[in-house]
Amino acid sequence: MSLLTNVMDHSLDEGYAEAAARKKAEGGGGMPRTLRAKLGLAAGLVLAALVVTVGAAQARIAAPVVAKERGELIDRIDRQTAAAEKLEDGIDELRDDVGARQREALRKHGGDQGELVGILAGAVEVHGPGVKLVVDDAEEADQGGEGDARETSGFSDTGRVRDRDMQRVVNGLWESGAEAVTINGQRLTALSAIRAAGDAILVDNKPLVPPYTVLAVGDGEKLSSAFRESGDGQYLDALRKNFGIRTSLSVEDEVRLPAAPSVIVRTAQPSAEKGTS
Template sequence: MTPTSHRDSPPTTPTGRRPDESMTLLTSMMERPLDPGYAAAAERRVAEGLPASTGTRTATVAVAAVVAGLLLTMGAIALRAPSTSAAKAKAQLVAQVESRRKAVDRQEASLRTLQAQVEQLRGQALAQSSTSLQSRLEALDAASGAQALTGKGIVVVLDNAPGADKNSADGNPRTDAGNDEGKVFSKDMQVVVNGLWQAGAEAISVNGQRLTSRSAIRFAGEAILVNYRPLARPYTITVLGDPDNLQVEFADSAGGAYARALKDNYGIRVSIDAASKLTVPAATSLTVRAATVPRPDPSSTATP
């Protein structure tokens, strides 16, 4: 007889032991989910004639949840909504800036009206003077920018490169340093204007601002200032003179080469067009620091 192998014998269970004895912990958790301490406390309350639970747990949790929700909602609203005082201060500053700008425009218009009246009165006075004095005075007016001029010339327009005005992710243009190369700066305007003077320009204005020997082209924040007035792009440069000669001489000057480099290397938009009739206004900020009365020319005195 071949002995029976232990591997082939059926499993036997010791008497008095449960088949799932190794899973006692899981079985107790499934059969009695309540913690023994809580169960004992509930039994004591029932033995004393009280309900198994206080009955306020659900109401307390509900109230606490409502209060927490209100606090979170109020916090979110406070963070998302701008401060009332800051919004009022900003609105007041914007209103002041607009009011001052309108006042400056009104004063500038009044100044131009007064200048026209002065020109008319001066013309009446000069009608009685010599022709040489009138010619000299007209030449000085044209050179100093005290008189508006009309004639043929060219129009040079500078504008930022396409896409150079897009702000960064936070909406702040000052943090968008990647697009600065495509913007027109005051230095660019200075080089181009000096090149136009070198090319033989007789009179120049930028966005209606007449350039004189005392004009300043500066940069403040994100704006170009001419005669301390901010300009809006595109920047239109009106130049009086011979159109053909101006275009040829400007192309051969350092200013023309600089303008081509702005267009080719940085994508800045540059255009030059000839025009048969252009007008540059008179300067509005002419001041005289020192003046003397000229002595009469002895050679012009008539011999009796």
């Protein structure tokens, strides 16, 4: 019973009591945990502020260098833009000079028919009655398809106008009596080529986008009627009915066609016959 009484009277081990007394004698029982956490947070904030301050100082030091490089780049762009514009102006002047010389050559060598030769060659601007033909892709044309039901069975039609379609349209207008033709403002001559580059249609290497507006100078009523009845006109109508190609043909009282940007004038002379011995 004396052992139980001792345990009840002395529940705290003497070792704990001695350790507490020793810490008290040394000046305290250590730093509280909450205080240590606050001091750590304060140190982290100070370190973050130091990093931000150093970064801002470095950015301020580098700012003049970046601004200088940016200014030099802008100056280079401005100089190159001005040089390109000057070259374009020179090209326009040379093109006008070449056109004038070509027209003069046509008048000189064409005699009384010089003006007619210039019109047929596309070297001069023309205006007068004619027709306006607009050809456009189908409303739901597939922009990514490569197949064409008009070319190979087994592929679905894309509903897009092809270069060969425009070739037939132009040839049909010439055959029907057109005196001059343009596609989207591009004058056609005897040397013009209508080709394809991927999905784009090129006229003399210049890409065109739909809708394709074809203007032709001639007797409007006769030209329209002759084209509709021609094989190429019927071909275009078949494209409309079978593949959804959109077309419209109207007679115009006045259409204006620009001159071709460049016409190469070629002359041929018979070579002198060489005697045989």
